Amino acid sequence: MNVHKPVQRVAIVGTGTIGASWATHYLVRGFDVTATDPAPTAEAALRSYVGAAWDAAASIGLAPDASPDRLSFTADLRQAVADADFVQENAPERPELKVRLFADIDDATPPDAIIASSSSGITMSVIQAECRRPERTVIGHPFNPPHIVPLVEVVGGTKTALETIRDAMSFYAAIGKKPIHLKKELPGHVANRIQAALYREVVHLVQEGVLDVADSDDAVSWGPGLRWGVMGPHLLWHLGGGEGGIQHFMDTLMPRMVASWQELGTPEFTPELKEEIVRGVLEEADGHSVDELAARRDAMLSALLAVRAEYDPSGRVPQPVARRRRDRDTAPGETVRARGQQWRSPVLREPRRFRQEGPCHRVQAPRRSRRRCRGRAHLLDEHGPSAGERRLDRTRGPGRRQPDDARSQRRHVHAEAAPLRGHQPEAVLG
Ligand SMILES: NC(=O)c1ccc[n+]([C@@H]2O[C@H](COP(=O)([O-])OP(=O)(O)OC[C@H]3O[C@@H](n4cnc5c(N)ncnc54)[C@H](O)[C@@H]3O)[C@@H](O)[C@H]2O)c1
Known part of the structure; x- marks a missing residue:
């Protein structure tokens, strides 16, 4: 099969709930996007969605030359996909419709483009059945809303080429998604x-x-x-x-x-x-509309993603706080990379202070925290010990201190992650 060329133009087929969100994501990441949908009000609804979702999507990752003006719309499917490098299909979840649609998209799209389906439950082996070039078709199943939630499940059909899966994985990863490869097709992914x-x-x-x-x-x-x-x-x-x-x-x-x-x-x-x-x-x-709740959810998810990115840019294992937030205080109520949102992250609402190494000369920390500060990275919490720390203290008994830094540091790490030493199984499972 052809090697897939670098993606510059994305086609969105179907601009309902998922298609509109995908379109926002691709636009924010700096692509030219052409969308298509047969519904008479689709273009207006899509442009309205992109406008409303832009700030939340941009707060997660905005390409320098990204613009909602790079969105074009046509009701003509063939025209929409004619010069696409990557197609993301989001039509209704009906097997016969997807099979026909994929055959048409395959027919009209350049041969070196990848064609991905957002389908939640129909396997690619079914969808690609009538394609002339099924090797470049793949499932790229997002989690709603894809302009916020990074997960994309990538799985091929029986006729999908390994290169397509590899290139789709690389493409999604490069645009801020978190792709996972399913080694087997199964309903519902x-x-x-x-x-x-x-x-x-x-x-x-x-x-x-x-x-x-x-x-x-x-x-x-x-x-x-x-x-x-x-x-x-x-x-x-x-x-x-x-x-x-x-x-x-x-x-x-x-x-x-x-x-x-x-x-x-x-x-x-x-x-x-x-x-x-x-x-x-x-x-x-409690009387809040679905739109209000969705805006609240998206703002909180954006803030959580910002926190995750700060702790671990690779998106793999969270790193100790102090390694990433050297000598820096966060202001109460700070909203990190969530500009344009009405909602502030409760995660960051608490006034927490982060320090690295050496004496606590800038932060007037509680006595316990100051004791633990000597010679290592740690987190100071103005509101006193966490529940985990309190539980550890109870386990250890009053007034008993850790004799050396190594044990003390281990204690600190455990207190943040989970109260583990001397735990009962029920506590862990709960
Ligand atoms: N809604 C979710 O939470 C979710 C999550 C992940 C994946 N998905 C998948 O995404 C796909 C779309 O789901 P949705 O919730 O956005 O549905 P939706 O009903 O909101 O949108 C479907 C859109 O497709 C359009 N359409 C109808 N016929 C078409 C055709 N022939 N060509 C192009 N567009 C056509 C409709 O006009 C509509 O705008 C489905 O395969 C679904 O399984 C949905």
Whole structure:
């Protein structure tokens, strides 16, 4: 097959929820974008979406020459894809429609262009069935909204060339996405399956009357969800295993978790349950519109991404705070790289102070913190010790101090990551 040339022009096919968001992302990253959609109001809706989403997308990564003016629109599919280097298809989730559409796109797009589908559930082996050049077709499944959330699942069909997968992965990574390669096709790809597995248990707990809707949301977003926002479950279990790390976790704690899988529920989705969820969610929304909540979500996600990028530009493993924030104070309420937003990051609302090495001569830190400051990087929190630190102190007993820097530093790292030493399995799993 042809080697794919560098991408300069992107075509967006279908400009609904996902297509409009993708268009915003590509524009913000400095591409010429041509969009197409048969709906009569599609162009106006798309331009309005791009205008509204621009600031949030730009706060994550704005190319120097990016502009919403580089968006063009045509209702003619062939014209839209005629000079595209990369096509992102986002038409309705109907197999027969996607098969026909891909055959048409394949026919009209330069042979060295990649054609990607955002499809959530239809495999590329199905979609590429009638393409003359199926080797350049691939799934590039985003997580909504793609102008904010980095994950893209990349998976080929049986006729997709390895080069297409490789080049699609490189392209997405180069434009600020976080592509993962699925080695096998499966319905729903991966992230939606993970989401479905968790939601099944959430709904089960609501049906069983263990939690109401709002509490079940809190149980996810203020606990495991908060941690998953910075590290995946495997890496978190490495911390959960304490000093023995993942090996200890797998040896001692995993069997309990495996046993608990048998107790997970499969709710029966009755009309009553449906009504309970709808009522509970509307109460939780408390009169705020979907648009308001979406703007709040996007602003908070942008701020979280800025924090993640600061701690670890590679997007892999979060680094200790002080290594990246040398000798710098953050002002209370600071919003990092979230310009143009009404909503400020609660993550950064607390006045926290970060220092590196040496005596604490600039920050009037609490006595405990000053003691720990000697000779190493650490974080000072004006509000006193974290819950993890307090728990560690209880474990250790009052007035007992760590004798050396190495132990003390280890203690600090544990306090930030998870309270591990002397922990009970229930605490880790919870
Ligand atoms: N909504 C999500 O959360 C989400 C997330 C990830 C992936 N996806 C996938 O993205 C795709 C689009 O989903 P959506 O939620 O944006 O749907 P949507 O209904 O919001 O948008 C679909 C758009 O496609 C247009 N369209 C209809 N026929 C077309 C054709 N022949 N050619 C071009 N455009 C056509 C429609 O006018 C509409 O604007 C689906 O494959 C879906 O599985 C959706």
